[in-house]
């Protein structure tokens with residue numbers, strides 16, 4: 001299983017502790033790639049924690065190592081986004 005930015009796996013645990021991560025952290029959840037952003041009211045009144053919005057970036061299909069990266073950088077996957085991830 002892939003972890004985005006060495007943070008998260010694709011399961012329901014994805015929300016746990018998410019507020020500790022900076023905006024722009026990418027995560028994979030249920031085969032959709034999301035970017036983490038802060039919501040307008042920075043702190044949730046209920047919990048006092050930073051409230052977050054997950055901005056969907058698109059459906060994630062992992063390319064083969066020598067295929068073009070899904071992020072449209074025109075680089076091979078192995079020389080691009082593959083490097084910033086780790087696996088469970």
Ligand SMILES: [Zn+2]
Nearest residue numbers: 069071080081
């Ligand atoms: Zn890439």
